[in-house]
Amino acid sequence: AQTVTQSQPEMSVQEAETVTLSCTYDTSESNYYLFWYKQPPSRQMILVIRQEAYKQQNATENRFSVNFQKAAKSFSLKISDSQLGDTAMYFCAFMTYDSNYQLIWGAGTKLIIKP
Amino acid sequence: DAGVIQSPRHEVTEMGQEVTLRCKPISGHNSLFWYRQTMMRGLELLIYFNNNVPIDDSGMPEDRFSAKMPNASFSTLKIQPSEPRDSAVYFCASSFHRGLNQPQHFGDGTRLSIL
Numbered sequence: 001a002q003t004v005t006q007s008q009p010e011m012s013v014q015e016a017e018t019v020t021l022s023c024t025y026d027t028s029e030s031n032y033y034l035f036w037y038k039q040p041p042s043r044q045m046i047l048v049i050r051q052e053a054y055k056q057q058n059a060t061e062n063r064f065s066v067n068f069q070k071a072a073k074s075f076s077l078k079i080s081d082s083q084l085g086d087t088a089m090y091f092c093a094f095m096t097y098d099s100n101y102q103l104i105w106g107a108g109t110k111l112i113i114k115p
Numbered sequence: 116d117a118g119v120i121q122s123p124r125h126e127v128t129e130m131g132q133e134v135t136l137r138c139k140p141i142s143g144h145n146s147l148f149w150y151r152q153t154m155m156r157g158l159e160l161l162i163y164f165n166n167n168v169p170i171d172d173s174g175m176p177e178d179r180f181s182a183k184m185p186n187a188s189f190s191t192l193k194i195q196p197s198e199p200r201d202s203a204v205y206f207c208a209s210s211f212h213r214g215l216n217q218p219q220h221f222g223d224g225t226r227l228s229i230l
Contacts, residue, residue, distance in 0.1 A: 033216050035218055042223075043204060043224050043226075044221065044223055045221035045224075046221075101212055102160060102171065103219060105157070107157050108157065108158075
């Protein structure tokens, strides 16, 4: 079975700190794509960053970066210089050919940025 | 470009009534997904269309739920008769089914409350 585990139900940090959200997944496929989505209180689901399994270089989008460890099946999200607007639920997900292009989702981590 | 458009944004109705949720995917996208999100069960995929054809409806809870996609620019999710346990946020998402690197783009969701 293909699964995603986000082991931190909730985290909180002070504004301007760096925070890392963990995600592990399980699949027997060798090629897949990994995604982080953000859901702020406004409830929109917003794509934050994505990573192809074949690429060794970790993806970066401004203050957001990932630490992709393929052998360990780990895909953590690092948020640098955290801002109040980063307060949201963060969902890790991946997609494989075997999943028929459907996203396999984690349960989410609630991140609170404190002023 | 316009994103995924869902209507209504909020719906409050009494149990037993028919509820119809609407979705307009991003122009050019050929895959459409309906999700349900609750605190208890998280984000659940209900049904997935590709080129207007339902590919996987295994997530549809029961016969009271039905979804249609009569053309590439419109889809509906219908609940008849509605029950209080159907209260949730329903999301529609679309993507371009071309490869694993195509993310799903979400609408703002419909918050459904069944009294």
